[in-house]
Amino acid sequence: MTKKFDIKSTALAGSGKKRIEWAGRTMPVLRDIAKRFNKTKPFKGIRMGACLHVTTETANLMLALKAGGADVRLSASNPLSTQDDVAASLVKDYNIPIFAIKGESNKLYYEHLNSVLDFKPQIVMDDGADLASALHSSHKKLSGDILGGTEETTTGVIRLKSLEKNNLLLFPVIAVNDALTKHLFDNRYGTGQSTIDGIIRATNHLFAGSTVVVAGYGWCGRGVAMRARGMGARVIITEIDETKALEAVMDGFNVMPMNKCAREGDVFVTLTGNINVIRPEHFLLMKDGAIVSNSGHFNVEIDLIGLRKISISTREIRPFVEEYTLKKENKKILILGEGRLVNLAAAEGHPAMVMDMSFANQALSAEYLIKDAKKLENKVYPVPREIDSSIAKLKLESMKIKIDTLTPEQKKYLSSWEIGT
Structure with missing residues (x-):
């Protein structure tokens, strides 16, 4: 019988819920996206499988996706990265199936990953491309259901581009890692x-x-x-x-x-x-x-x-x-x-304030895949520039920072070739 979830203990949920809420306080961009998702339901009827670090920040991403109507399952992308109290809260308080236990064996790690794939997801979210790799090897028969995927890491993007280069990639993937609002901030400061x-x-x-x-x-x-x-x-x-x-x-x-x-x-x-x-x-x-x-x-x-x-x-x-x-x-x-x-x-991972941008990219890239999946080829795509810019704009607004705008004269100058010295 397939397990509904597999975590250390639901008794840990109390502290996990408080920590999820604490992280959410400094994730205003994702919070605004979740509010819009709750109204528009872009993922209604969509099964989403994620292999990400099970942390407080990831929990807020899962809640945003669920607000958008998604049916979500999550496994850990590293045997030591799971925050067991967070996993417990997601199961007990938010009814999101989690398959992750801190310190799990390599064997259990892949059993958990398979539990997500047995769900037959239509969108996959990866942190290291382990889900995508399984869909191109041991679970190849499931790849036909996949509308697309997102990838969070440099390492994962390298693996996926290798598949594309060898004409083996079976579905379109958005390289979330390569977004400016991801790698310039998450990778460097986080x-x-x-x-x-x-x-x-x-x-x-x-x-x-x-x-x-x-x-x-x-x-x-x-x-x-x-x-x-x-x-x-x-x-x-x-x-x-x-x-x-x-x-x-x-x-x-x-x-x-x-x-x-x-x-x-x-x-x-x-x-x-x-x-x-x-x-x-x-x-x-x-x-x-x-x-x-x-x-x-x-x-x-x-x-x-x-x-x-x-x-x-x-x-x-x-x-x-x-x-x-x-x-x-x-x-x-x-x-x-x-x-x-x-x-x-040995620690808690990146601060929520920087993961706010990374997971905003994940959420909006998934929405983009749902809208444009039929137009996309089996390639690794960058995050659309308009998504990247909108996240930077929302982050600045949340920090109460304003910037200049071009005057009509400046716009004309930048688009012309006639004006010189």
């Missing part, structure tokens, strides 16, 4: 703050005076580097892209290969979206007590298999802190959150 929050909660480490190595200088890496420097750390960037490396230098950071800075770092953070960024040869060079964490989507950036092979023992020394003792010199390496997203494994 990841920047929440990653350091996770490291500090797990370790109580002092950043001032420390050397922090940031692997990858994309928007997430920029955010972490900026925040670490603001807290008094010396920051080193590692990169494989010449332009990004040059940008990091121009921004005032040291740039060097991992095999050089491995000796210098006190804290390491990977944010590349790639595999085995920190490997055994790097661990062997690190200081005794080096802190190693990941804030890229999947737990593949730190080579934990390789680390185990060069270690004689492991133990959990603090919650979400595993101490590996190396065979060489009995040196200790500290791995945070099992190498998974440290901001969600």
Whole structure:
């Protein structure tokens, strides 16, 4: 018999409901969208399946979609990111089926994902493209029901563009991650703050005076580097892209290969979206007590298999802190959150104020898919510019900030070629 939901305990719902309401206080854009959805019901009769981090912010997105008439199911996009009290409240107080338990095994993670797909969704919302991947492999027979999907992460967009490039993509997808009001703010300011929050909660480490190595200088890496420097750390960037490396230098950071800075770092953070960024040869060079964490989507950036092979023992020394003792010199390496997203494994993830824009993009992109699904090909599409701009406008209004507008003379000047010096 198929479970109606699978969470830790409905007894946790009381605290979860308060926390959902608290996050909603600083999500005014999504709140306004939910009010409109409640009137227009754009998702009436639509089944929506989501694989997202089960947090207070995601809960507010689910409530907005339900207000729009959607029948929603949600599973976690990471085994350690679920906030169990939030999952409980969504089930008990809002009657939204949730399949997520913090600390769930890899096997249970995929059972939960399958529970969402068994619902035969017509719109899928992904954070890492695990739902989409299943629909292109183990659940391919369900893909015919899919009107379209949305993708929240850089990693997921890469996977979906690979499917498109190989002419394998089975339905249109909106790359929510690539919206300006998503990656310029969520990736940079959200990841920047929440990653350091996770490291500090797990370790109580002092950043001032420390050397922090940031692997990858994309928007997430920029955010972490900026925040670490603001807290008094010396920051080193590692990169494989010449332009990004040059940008990091121009921004005032040291740039060097991992095999050089491995000796210098006190804290390491990977944010590349790639595999085995920190490997055994790097661990062997690190200081005794080096802190190693990941804030890229999947737990593949730190080579934990390789680390185990060069270690004689492991133990959990603090919650979400595993101490590996190396065979060489009995040196200790500290791995945070099992190498998974440290901001969600050891902290609460991004602040609601920044997720307001990201999830507004999710909600409005889903509405766009419903309206225009028949016009779209099986491709990865950017968020329409008008949606991106409308979210920025709503966010500014919620912050009581006004901006200038072009005069008729200025509009004419910008559209002409005749006027010069």
